[in-house]
Amino acid sequence: MTSRAESAAATRRALLDAAAELLDSGGLDAVTLRAVGARAGVTRGAPYRHFPDKESLLIAVGTQAWDTLGDRMHALRADPGLSPAEKMRNGLIALIDIGRFQPHLYKLMFSNPPGDPTALARAAQRSQTEFLAVVADLVGEQDARRYAALLISSASGIAGLEASGQLADPKWGGVSAEDLTDTLVDMVAGKRSPAPATDDLPPGTP
Amino acid sequence: MTSRAESAAATRRALLDAAAELLDSGGLDAVTLRAVGARAGVTRGAPYRHFPDKESLLIAVGTQAWDTLGDRMHALRADPGLSPAEKMRNGLIALIDIGRFQPHLYKLMFSNPPGDPTALARAAQRSQTEFLAVVADLVGEQDARRYAALLISSASGIAGLEASGQLADPKWGGVSAEDLTDTLVDMVAGKRSPAPATDDLPPGTP
DNA sequence: TTGAGTCAGTTGACATCGTCATCTGAAAGC
DNA sequence: GCTTTCAGATGACGATGTCAACTGACTCAA
Secondary structure (H helix, E strand, O other): OOOOOHHHHHHHHHHHHHHHHHHHHHHHOOHHHHHHHHHHHHOHHHHOOOOHHHHHHHHHHHHHHHHHHHHHHHHHHOOOOOOOOHHHHHHHHHHHHHHHHHHHHHHHHHOOOOOOOOHHHHHHHHHHHHHHHHHHHHOOOHHHHHHHHHHHHHHHHHHHHHHHHHHOOOHHOOOHHHHHHHHHHHHHHHHOOOOOOOOOOOOOOO | OOOOHHHHHHHHHHHHHEEEEEEHOOOOHHHHHHHHHHHHOOOOOOHOOOOHHHHHHHHHHHHHHHHHHHHHHHHHHHHHOHHHHHHHHHHHHHHHHHHOOOHHHHHHHOOOOOOOOOHHHHHHHHHHHHHHHHHHHHHHHHHHHHHHHHHHEEEEHHHHHHOOOHHHHHHHHHHHHHHHHHHHHHHHHHOOOOOOOOOOOOOOOO
């Protein structure tokens, strides 16, 4: 019925899912190898048959999240119903939404482990390359690298500030992550809007 | 010579310094209450006479860093030799430099503890309020809140990406944190520069 | 079919960590 | 001078990451 390899793969998947769920619900402190094992139906030592380290398990969770975002970016880029600016905005919002709804996972995605500083950066490759192509469609190849780097940096910063609750401070006048993203996209797209942003979305998705 | 209160205050300071040094050199994992105590010349239980919690000690370290940055922002704002745009740029670079040279401290400054989500946000107040005033000098009161929030978000994102090593990826064409900051400042200041950024700093500090 | 080999999973053990209860001794106040 | 206060030391406990040894079921060649 189930071969040994299949069973092992299923356990590995269960461990990843368990770790992701624990991270979502209880934060990084809740991700204990014992808890992960229990939720996956195995004991504390079992994860060491699939990951050399607790850190490696967490990196795998972060990599999974980057891959999922990469798929979304790819689909977004291929969507014929969206303008380049809309693709750009939606891509940034997709990243910000992770920070909004899965703050612990988001933090993990941007935390470089001391072991392999490039592990998560490699996982982020596809997402960022897809986004780079979207930006190039809007501002041209020449400036795409610089603007894409700026946009991703800014979006991750917006998500970070919102995740830490600092965006809710009244001194910012109740500005939302979407407001900031729109301001940013407008600036890059060349149509600076000095008027207060009361409009949320340019018409395009009725 | 040294009263009991003075001695206690000195110990508290020593604990904070020890925690900050350990954080800088070895990351968050190196900040152990035992190690902090040892470096401060006391034993593992002593920190509990000054901080209710290890988390509280870390929050105090982060608060100290925010206060220092706040002083810098204040001095920057009062500097008569700098244009508003230069003040803005220097303020952002000051934040980015923390991420560059003290990445662990930087991460701590933006990590909201589960205990009191507003503790670090309160500490960040002054820095951000000073910066808000600088931005208002450049773009007016009307848009200052939105642009200041965007600039701080972006700068923290730039610092975060650089701290995680992702900015060094060749797909960004070797863009630096300063390049991105300049691009951002130029966009907000209204003079969009579609040309590649080969100039680093506008003349002003001979 | 059978036997050895592989390997996912279990279990026991250890060092380290945060934290608490208790103890000690010196400074502070009457 | 006596009592109080409190910074610091110490012992202990539970939880955690990790390793070594063990177990047992699956795999595969002969």
